[in-house]
Amino acid sequence: MSDTRWLNQVAWDEQGLVPAIAQDYESGEVLMFAWMNREALEQTAASGEAVYWSRSRRKLWHKGEESGHIQRVHELRIDCDNDVVLLRIEQVGGIACHTGRRSCFFQKYLTDEGWQTVDGVLKDPAAIYGKAKQDGEHNHD
Amino acid sequence: MSDTRWLNQVAWDEQGLVPAIAQDYESGEVLMFAWMNREALEQTAASGEAVYWSRSRRKLWHKGEESGHIQRVHELRIDCDNDVVLLRIEQVGGIACHTGRRSCFFQKYLTDEGWQTVDGVLKDPAAIYGKAKQDGEHNHD
Numbered sequence: 586m587s588d589t590r591w592l593n594q595v596a597w598d599e600q601g602l603v604p605a606i607a608q609d610y611e612s613g614e615v616l617m618f619a620w621m622n623r624e625a626l627e628q629t630a631a632s633g634e635a636v637y638w639s640r641s642r643r644k645l646w647h648k649g650e651e652s653g654h655i656q657r658v659h660e661l662r663i664d665c666d667n668d669v670v671l672l673r674i675e676q677v678g679g680i681a682c683h684t685g686r687r688s689c690f691f692q693k694y695l696t697d698e699g700w701q702t703v704d705g706v707l708k709d710p711a712a713i714y715g716k717a718k719q720d721g722e723h724n725h726d
Numbered sequence: 727m728s729d730t731r732w733l734n735q736v737a738w739d740e741q742g743l744v745p746a747i748a749q750d751y752e753s754g755e756v757l758m759f760a761w762m763n764r765e766a767l768e769q770t771a772a773s774g775e776a777v778y779w780s781r782s783r784r785k786l787w788h789k790g791e792e793s794g795h796i797q798r799v800h801e802l803r804i805d806c807d808n809d810v811v812l813l814r815i816e817q818v819g820g821i822a823c824h825t826g827r828r829s830c831f832f833q834k835y836l837t838d839e840g841w842q843t844v845d846g847v848l849k850d851p852a853a854i855y856g857k858a859k860q861d862g863e864h865n866h867d
Contacts, residue, residue: 591840604745606756613754615747618810630835661835665823669759671831682806690812694771694802699732 592623596668602638603670607648607681610659610673616681617689619646621670633658635672652713654678685710733764737809743779744811748789748822751800751814757822758830760787762811774799776813793854795819826851 595603602620609616619637621629625645628636635656639646649655660673682689684706691704736744743761750757760778762770766786769777776797780787790796801814823830825847832845 591835594841604759606747606759608754608756613749613756615749615754615756615812618745618747618805630837662831663833663835663841664759664830665825665827665832666830667833667841669830671756684806686806689805689807689810690803691806692804692808694732694804696771700735700804700808 589627592627594667595623595626595663595670596666597623598668602640603668605635605637605670605672607635607656607672607674607676610675614688615690616674616676616687619648626670629658629672630661635674649677652678652680652683654680654713656681680707680713683710683714685713730768733768735808736764736767736804736811737807738764739809743781744809746776746778746811746813748776748797748813748815748817751816755829756831757815757817757828760789767811770799770813771802776815790818793819793821793824795821795854797822821848821854824851824855826854 597603601622605619605621606615607617608614620640622638625636625638628645635648635658637646637648655677656672656674657677658672658674662671663669680687682691685708686704686706688704691702692700693703695701738744742763746760746762747756748758749755761781763779766777766779769786776789776799778787778789796818797813797815798818799813799815803812804810821828823832826849827845827847829845832843833841834844836842
């Protein structure tokens with residue numbers, strides 16, 4: 586589609602964003618949640634790799650740009666209200682979370698115990714991003 | 727956990743909400759996306775059935791309260807930033823979307839065609855909610 590009708594059809598919120606859910610295209614695991622602005626969604630569709638909008642850094646964020654853990658988009662969907670995007674992706678490197686875990690949803694609620702970490706770290710974030718980066722601010726990549 | 731530490735640990739946004747993703751606990755399908763406030767999350771954990779916060783109606787919304795399509799919660803997770811909740815649920819009636827479809831994410835992006843509806847209606851919404859309701863405002867249940 587050379588025109589931009591499909592981008593206009595998205596019900597962007599007052600900040601010009603939509604929530605985006607990234608799901609493994611094969612296993613169905615929900616790997617992460619992020620936000621997209623119009624440019625991020627356009628670049629995602631054009632490149633076939635997930636591009637988000639980092640609200641904390643206020644810039645486009647090509648997922649995996651530092652870690653190499655890019656996300657290849659197999660399918661892009663939108664919900665009934667046109668205000669949430671679902672990406673069915675292939676997670677390169679098998680790690681979506683900046684903590685070095687496969688999925689960002691590694692904490693499970695247990696009655697009487699609250700949120701408990703139930704999934705392990707697959708790779709030390711220091712090895713993924715380098716020590717210097719780890720000493721700095723929260724890493725989203 | 728009789729105390730409310732786990733609720734305090736959630737990074738509620740400036741409106742006191744967190745995004746919530748509902749996923750089929752067996753197939754992994756992402757069925758819908760909604761929001762929760764503190765009370766909604768507390769009731770969800772206590773009752774074992776999904777309770778959301780309806781931003782449009784500004785009230786708690788026990789999913790399925792009108793349709794009967796409640797969501798039985800098998801697992802409740804939270805992400806690395808404590809600001810997104812994932813519910814692994816059993817969708818009673820097999821229909822999560824107010825359009826009568828299994829999932830709200832029934833529109834797929836196709837190059838040159840934009841968003842296209844690719845999943846069918848399983849049950850007429852008029853039969854789910856009754857004719858009167860359908861003539862009214864957008865139905866979230």
